[in-house]
Each structure stands twice: as structure tokens, then as C-alpha cells.
Amino acid sequence: MRQEHKAEMKARKRNVRLLVAYDGTNYHGFQYQNPPVIAVQNVLEEVLEKIFGDKIEMAASGRTDAGVHALGQVVNFFTDGTIPLERVPMAANSLLPSDITILEAQEADRDFSARHSAQSKSYIYKILNAPRPDPFLRNSAWHIKKELDIASMEKCLKMLEGKHDFSAFRATGGPDVSPVRNIFSAKLKISDREKLPYENGYWNNTDNGKIIEMRFFADGFLYHQVRNMVGTLANVGMGRTSAEKFKEIFEGLDRTKAGATAPAQGLYLEKVNY
Amino acid sequence: MRQEHKAEMKARKRNVRLLVAYDGTNYHGFQYQNPPVIAVQNVLEEVLEKIFGDKIEMAASGRTDAGVHALGQVVNFFTDGTIPLERVPMAANSLLPSDITILEAQEADRDFSARHSAQSKSYIYKILNAPRPDPFLRNSAWHIKKELDIASMEKCLKMLEGKHDFSAFRATGGPDVSPVRNIFSAKLKISDREKLPYENGYWNNTDNGKIIEMRFFADGFLYHQVRNMVGTLANVGMGRTSAEKFKEIFEGLDRTKAGATAPAQGLYLEKVNY
Numbered sequence: 001m002r003q004e005h006k007a008e009m010k011a012r013k014r015n016v017r018l019l020v021a022y023d024g025t026n027y028h029g030f031q032y033q034n035p036p037v038i039a040v041q042n043v044l045e046e047v048l049e050k051i052f053g054d055k056i057e058m059a060a061s062g063r064t065d066a067g068v069h070a071l072g073q074v075v076n077f078f079t080d081g082t083i084p085l086e087r088v089p090m091a092a093n094s095l096l097p098s099d100i101t102i103l104e105a106q107e108a109d110r111d112f113s114a115r116h117s118a119q120s121k122s123y124i125y126k127i128l129n130a131p132r133p134d135p136f137l138r139n140s141a142w143h144i145k146k147e148l149d150i151a152s153m154e155k156c157l158k159m160l161e162g163k164h165d166f167s168a169f170r171a172t173g174g175p176d177v178s179p180v181r182n183i184f185s186a187k188l189k190i191s192d193r194e195k196l197p198y199e200n201g202y203w204n205n206t207d208n209g210k211i212i213e214m215r216f217f218a219d220g221f222l223y224h225q226v227r228n229m230v231g232t233l234a235n236v237g238m239g240r241t242s243a244e245k246f247k248e249i250f251e252g253l254d255r256t257k258a259g260a261t262a263p264a265q266g267l268y269l270e271k272v273n274y
Numbered sequence: 275m276r277q278e279h280k281a282e283m284k285a286r287k288r289n290v291r292l293l294v295a296y297d298g299t300n301y302h303g304f305q306y307q308n309p310p311v312i313a314v315q316n317v318l319e320e321v322l323e324k325i326f327g328d329k330i331e332m333a334a335s336g337r338t339d340a341g342v343h344a345l346g347q348v349v350n351f352f353t354d355g356t357i358p359l360e361r362v363p364m365a366a367n368s369l370l371p372s373d374i375t376i377l378e379a380q381e382a383d384r385d386f387s388a389r390h391s392a393q394s395k396s397y398i399y400k401i402l403n404a405p406r407p408d409p410f411l412r413n414s415a416w417h418i419k420k421e422l423d424i425a426s427m428e429k430c431l432k433m434l435e436g437k438h439d440f441s442a443f444r445a446t447g448g449p450d451v452s453p454v455r456n457i458f459s460a461k462l463k464i465s466d467r468e469k470l471p472y473e474n475g476y477w478n479n480t481d482n483g484k485i486i487e488m489r490f491f492a493d494g495f496l497y498h499q500v501r502n503m504v505g506t507l508a509n510v511g512m513g514r515t516s517a518e519k520f521k522e523i524f525e526g527l528d529r530t531k532a533g534a535t536a537p538a539q540g541l542y543l544e545k546v547n548y
Contacts, residue, residue: 021409021410022409023410023412093406093407098412099409099412100409101406103406132367132376132377133372135295135296135297135372136297136343136414138297138372138373
């Protein structure tokens with residue numbers, strides 16, 4: 001099923017590009033898996049085949065791991081299907097499960113490839129920094145109880161910006177590609193949480209905490225790079241690792257010295273730029 | 275198991291009051307159900323029995339239906355368990371599934387009853403008003419595609435405030451209690467959604483829509499009252515029912531004339547006041 005020839009696919013009339021959002025909680029990542037394992041791609045292709053009437057094999061800007069989310073994953077595929085593309089989001093969303101949504105569909109140039117044409121990408125990582133867990137964020141943020149030292153984390157985020165060898169944050173056993181990437185920006189944003197249901201304060205010691213969002217914008221990322229950087233940044237925030245030690249780890253290029261990989265549920269592929 | 279004598283329970287040393295938040299998606303409502311059906315209360319009692327070391331039978335401020343959430347449900351129970359109450363949230367949360375969280379535990383007066391001592395309550399109902407569904411809100415808001423007429427909805431919310439007979443919005447077949455309730459406030463709040471992943475706007479026609487939150491604060495609510503009011507208010511927002519017609523429906527006291535019950539996933543028990 002996966003072995004159909006790429007040339008045969010590319011001979012089709014239209015190159016269709018989709019913008020897709022998904023909650024990755026219930027999927028074994030984005031990339032197609034052999035059933036009974038289900039990935040986001042399995043579900044998307046099955047629904048799009050119904051709508052376009054031919055076999056769909058899509059390419060995505062990149063994989064996302066199990067439990068990782070996407071606000072703006074981009075995919076493309078070739079088809080002879082004739083449905084007007086403005087109708088695709090509504091038609092597909094009515095068939096898709098509610099944790100996968102097609103936001104937009106457009107016709108792309110024949111040489112557009114969601115994977116190979118990508119110029120840069122951004123990821124967001126969300127931390128719930130609060131004494132209590134939040135049932136509504138259990139699949140969408142990493143809960144850290146201890147109040148994080150934001151100033152130290154921002155100092156380390158600053159170090160990550162620019163063109164560097166990111167070997168210290170590279171997954172062991174990943175593909176053998178250059179460890180050099182250019183991070184255009186690595187920023188942190190804090191949002192206070194709404195004081196619900198505490199507006200009249202009858203429980204005095206309830207602290208709702210805050211949401212910390214880190215956004216990484218780069219020409220590309222190594223496998224697990226964002227989660228490995230966040231794991232080490234969180235150690236800095238919790239006071240387990242100093243900013244000086246962070247610099248040493250980063251410059252030491254040794255993955256075994258860095259922190260654990262941050263959990264998948266806090267990570268969002270935000271946007272892919274072409 | 276449910277038949278233990280109330281008097282025996284009340285003879286115990288402490289009356290413990292908890293503030294609890296839960297995502298109701300995976301539960302058959304709050305109130306205890308016979309297994310294999312699982313309600314929030316089943317899970318809470320099982321965990322609290324481990325922590326307090328005796329049989330727990332709790333009372334809640336009220337039931338919530340299957341799929342309905344709570345930001346601040348209040349429960350109480352009597353126990354001989356001696357664990358310091360400030361340790362209860364952390365101890366219980368480490369055993370509870372991540373969709374149920376104990377926010378606070380306090381000792382209450384012996385005559386405090388989460389159910390009978392409640393003086394007033396507030397509920398929030400969330401609508402995602404956007405052309406596309408949002409995978410991250412699928413279990414936490416009602417998705418309405420058509421842009422809602424907010425001014426007309428606010429006009430109708432205003433009509434609901436005050437002491438009225440709410441028979442028009444009362445579930446058929448509910449308990450035989452007075453249909454008169456006093457709504458202290460019925461307000462609507464609009465939040466724009468973050469323009470993610472669209473900050474540089476490469477997909478021109480993507481409209482992220484908005485979140486509409488309605489908050490109802492009253493001395494009490496009839497069964498399904500909030501969801502029935504919201505269903506009818508949504509009809510007004512969508513232009514299916516005029517504000518004048520809404521008034522007629524409300525004053526007509528006939529449930530069969532009002533709109534359908536709004537879906538459970540948008541409803542949150544916000545706060546109970548004692």
C-alpha cells in the first residue's frame with residue numbers, strides 16, 4: 001500500500017496543499033503506521049481518499065511524535081480528484097474525528113513539497129507552572145509544581161539563539177544529519193491564569209499558577225531537539241542546573257550531560273514557512 | 275455498598291470539605307454509578323478511601339451530567355482518618371487520574387453539607403464560534419460555525435436575570451420541585467483567539483473565530499436549565515429565533531417551545547457559594 005510509485009502519484013493533475021491542526025494525544029505520531037497502530041496520516045489519507053476518489057499518499061513538513069500536537073502542520077499530495085478545494089475543509093472535517101481538523105486547502109505549484117520546500121519552522125512548548133495539576137491541560141501542557149526561575153530560563157534561551165551545533169540536545173540514535181541549526185528566536189511568554197472559580201476568594205490558599213510558553217523559531221530542528229532543550233531549561237528553572245552549567249552542557253555537545261526529554265504533550269508544531 | 279447508614283457515617287470525627295476540578299469527558303457524570311459504569315464520585319471515593327483508611331461516602335453540591343465539567347465542585351464526607359488535610363490534595367492527586375484534581379481540602383463544621391448548605395452557584399457555558407472546529411476544544415466547548423449575533427443574545431440574557439419561573443427551560447421528566455429560580459446575573463464575555471499559526475498570514479482566509487463564554491449565577495438551577503437556556507440563546511444568535519420570540523418562549527413556560535439542549539461539553543460548574 002505504501003509502495004506505490006512516486007512518479008505515478010506525481011503524474012496526477014493537481015498538487016494539493018493542506019493546513020492541518022491536530023491534538024496528538026490519541027495518535028502514534030503523524031507519520032503513517034501499519035494498522036492496528038494509528039497515526040494522524042492514516043486517518044487523513046483515509047478520509048481524503050473518500051473525498052478525492054483516488055489513492056492519497058501525502059508528504060508532511062515533518063513528523064511529529066506520539067502525543068505531540070500541531071497548530072499548523074502542512075501536507076501535500078497529488079490527485080486527479082476534482083472537488084473544488086474551498087469545499088475540502090468542511091467536507092473532510094465532517095468525516096474526520098474531532099481531534100484532527102483541516103483548516104485550509106489550496107492548490108500548490110507542481111514542484112511544491114511540504115517536506116522539501118520548508119524554509120523554517122516554529123514550535124511552541126507549554127508548561128503549566130502551578131501547585132496543582134489542571135484536568136483541562138493534562139494532554140496539552142507539562143505540569144511543573146515548583147515555581148520556575150524565569151530570569152535564568154530566559155538567559156539560557158538567549159544562548160540558544162543563533163547558528164550553533166545542537167549535539168547536546170540531539171536524540172541519541174536519530175538520523176545522521178548535520179547537528180548545526182540556526183535558531184532565529186527562542187522566547188518565553190507568561191500568561192496568568194484566570195482566577196476561576198476563586199473570584200470571591202473563599203479558598204484562600206489556592207494558587208492557580210501560570211502558563212509558560214516557549215517558542216522556538218528556526219531553519220529546522222534535530223530529532224527531539226525542542227523537547228531536549230526544554231527538559232534542560234526546566235532543570236534551570238527548577239534550580240537543579242545553573243545558567244552557567246547550561247552553557248557548559250550546550251557547548252559540551254554531549255547529549256548525556258543534558259536534561260531528560262520533556263514530555264510530548266506540551267509540544268506544538270506551530271507553523272511551517274515556505 | 276451505598277446503603278451504609280448516614281448516622282454511622284456522621285458519627286465519625288471530622289467533616290472534610292474538598293474543592294474539586296474535573297474534565298467530565300470520560301465520566302458518566304458526577305454521581306456514583308454501579309460499576310462497570312464510572313462516575314467521578316466512584317473514582318474520588320476509591321482514592322480517598324486509600325488516603326483516609328475508612329469507607330468514604332461523599333455528598334456533592336449537586337450532580338453534573340455526563341460530559342459536563344467542574345472548575346470548583348464542592349464535596350464533603352465524614353471520616354476518622356487522621357491525615358493532615360493540607361497533605362490531601364497532593365496525596366490524592368498522585369493517585370487520581372489526570373482528569374480529576376483536588377484543589378483544596380479543609381475541615382468543615384459538623385453541620386456543613388456540600389449539598390444542603392449551598393446558597394448559590396455559577397455555571398459557565400463556552401461556545402467556539404468559528405468557521406473551523408478546533409481539535410483542542412473538542413471536549414470543552416460547543417462549536418458553532420455561523421457567526422452569532424451577540425447583541426441579540428445579550429438582550430435575551432438580560433431577560434433571564436431576576437426571579438422567574440423557568441419552566442420553559444426545565445428538563446422534561448426532572449424532579450418535581452418549584453420551577454422558580456433567581457438568576458442574579460447572566461452575562462456574556464467574548465475572547466478573541468490567538469492568531470496561531472497565522473501571525474505572518476500566509477493563509478489569507480483563515481478565521482480563528484472567537485470564544486463566547488456565558489456565565490450564569492443564581493440561587494440554584496433546574497435540571498438541564500443552563501443547557502436548555504443556552505440552546506435557545508444559540509438559536510437567537512444564529513437568527514433562527516428573534517429576541518421577541520425568545521421572550522414569548524420564556525414567558526410561555528412550555529419546554530417544548532424552547533430550543534434543543536446545548537451539548538454537555540460546553541458546560542462548567544464554576545463555583546458553589548456557602
